[in-house]
Amino acid sequence: MSTVFTANVYAAAAAAGGKGLDSLCHGEFFNPVSDPNSNNFFPISIFGKAFGGSKWENPPIMHTGALCNCPSIILQGANSPGINISYWRPSKVLDISRIPGCAPSLGGKVVLSGYEENMGDVTIEEGGNALRQIMEWDYDVLGVMKVFEGLVCSKISSISLAYDSNLDPTLNTLPNGNLGEAEAALFFSNVVTLMSCVVDGVSALVMGWPVDFLPYCSGHQTNSYPYDNKVDSNNHISQLNFKVAVDHIVFKQAARFSEWVTIGPTAQCFSHPFYFPVKSAYRFNRTFPFNDNGSRKLVVGTPLHVHDIFSRNTPATVDATILVWKANQCCFKVIP
Template sequence: MKRLWMLVVALLAWGGGAQGAGLSTCVGRMPNLIADICWSCMMPISLGPGRLMDVRNQEDNGSNPSNPVCSCVVKPTIGLSTGFWEPARIVEVVRRPYCLVSLGGIDVDPGIPAPEAGRSAGVSGVTSEQFYQAHYYTTTVAQLLSVLMDSPCMEKGTFDLAYMTELDPLWNDDMLTAILSPESLLFANPIAVAACAADCVAATAGFGSSKLFWCAGCQGSLYPLNGHAGSAGGGIRGAELMVQRLMAKLHRCLVAWGWEGEAALCGPYLMPEMDKQAYKVQLLYPTPQTYGGVGGRCCQPFGRSTVLWGAGREYPVVGEDFTFLLFRKRNCCAGI
């Protein structure tokens, strides 16, 4: 947290605040780590393949090891194979560059040009193009739980701003983005796009299909891995698409790793291709999603239709930026 505030102060001193701002305003609110978080999203908590604790039949991706007993060599450990959903990251999707919504709406514009988000209307007034900036934070939620429960399976760390798309030249350029994900050219056709309808159905019923890796469920195509959302529809739908694309990009850049399955029992591993079944998402801002999901659940897998949980959570001016809490599937060998 100290490093983040030093960065904020330095950027303000360098850029002089909100110079060169467009029409959008910088608003926000720091999340309440008690009231705004849907704690039931951490469930189910499992031992081996079986569930130990659950509330409202929370969704799980089936990555749990089959053996409840485990061992690790690097850190000599004999323990139990546990599984849960860790509140690990915060992603905010914003209209105004350098606006830190999760820090209360602080504008840290350093004077480095970055495109402002916007929407353009197509035929009959339907949104035909969306563009957003995004920020990626590590959180202190898991660390807080680690202190309370003394759990070796919670990630240790601090609240920190780890990534800003404004400083990434690929985020606004389709041609440059193709260098990072050349396979996107294979899915820029009507047949591949039409196949995403099946992924939308799968994500609405449970988790999206891993076989349809180029799809973002009901949000459309995962490619290109940048801030141009195309005809994504409403603001929440476009924002969740940005979250999926950002996480896919960070996996491709080896910033985000894999924490699920038997391979993760002794620590994370490289995962250059994001497993969209490894994440569930909860809206924190502008309206915390602590109710109103499918089956009474207040978080959902990537790609689920926003019609089922996003209604009434977006409103003009101060409710058009979005903050999401990512729950990451975690398997761990908890030492005895």
Template sequence: MTGLPRRLFGLFAFLLAMIALAPPATAAGPTCNGKFVNPITDVCWSCLFPLSVGALKIWPSSRPDPSNPASPICACADPLPRIGISVGFWEPARLADVTMKPWCFPNLGGIRIAPGFDIGQGYLTGPSMVGGRSQSTAKWHVHWYVYPLLYWMEILTDFACFEQASFDIAYMTEVDPLWQDDSLAALINPEAIVFANPIAQAACAGDCIAGTVHLPLDPLFWCAGCQGSMYPLNGNIPSSIGHVQSSRLA
């Protein structure tokens, strides 16, 4: 072997040696942990109930349920005019995860899908004295998935009203500049100023009581039951209870 073939062989051997001796690559950024959702064991199947036809409870449940139409016969015009039966139940159609690590997707097995630019890290702080009051604050990132589980598993396949879609990531807070800043979020949600007062916040106590007894009160839409205020509509949580409250917008 002489000339050009020898040089090519030497170069190929050198590249193989570099690959073999190179240290294992590590993903940039913090470690991301998680697992894929098991549709059998990780889904609250009993939460689908109560099942009703009109006002008649076919499969009762101890869980609260909003008011259903009194008549079992209904009509709709989307996509075509048709008459059907009014059936009420809870359909699992969306999935959310919250994380303090940007670009970390716990529900996708704990993978990081980072485009290469940095986004502020989330945080969770314990009680601290702010103005003489104890206050916990937090900031999380939220991912919102399209997850029509009943349609995928072909349960109750005759229902034309099921959401028929494939798995998708519908929203990521990392790419939303409004999620990072209260002032920017107020540009599209100026009503936050109306609810940033002691009277509006005190009204959430009534929403907490109603949510504990049965269901929260729809007129108090700025409240999230016992989890506090819904505003500001971004990732800043002024009175953190935990990751459940942090995903309240998802």
């Protein structure tokens, strides 16, 4: 989706949205030039050599050799040798708000009215849950990377339409028995399983990437099941919003086969859907109400109570905009 087309969609949606809750919806227009943290672009690996950093800054599953061998379109499926390339690119913009239909990335505008019953809380007492609404927007500057991935790498990305949790009955009519309760019972029924998620959290903090072979863990964001938009209110507001982003884009959308596997041995030649996510393929760049413009990269499991110490949101700025970066591998074939 091009930047120009996206801007037009945003403007039209904002004009058609509800006005009653606009005063409660806060945000800033997302700037595709200044808001992305350029540190998330790196390292870029070509022919096994990393540029803009060390390849060990990437998760182990993303480490590749110099050469690859993948099916060629011109050769009608026969393999062609190629050069391995790995890189990170902006993928999604997530708007997270307690206000139904609120798009912080549009300057704090309600773009969908009529869902006032889905209003969330700023925060609530310990032991309860806070409700957040989620808007997901495709993000790819001028569509350049998707063209590259489709034509040069022979990789077709998943089709991801704009998503609004207000329109998702599986989130706002809980429970309905189809929201990951089975996974919750399977993965979080004993202390041993819960303790294994501590390893995930330590890896996210120390190494800078989560442990992919623990697909049910999200480190210091605790468990990811069931797939809903109600989160434990024991943490501060910026932690709540971060957890909602992690649960939504990484776990729920992967289980719906909207988020495809783009790194690792099975994705060297083709991206593909898979129920359990490759967690280490994601980085999170918060752009509102503050911008993560430092060198630290937020990943699944990053403990914000260590990274932020105090909440970066205030009761007046409960809403958030988060740019999601995704890792990709590409076999640049001699014969496409």
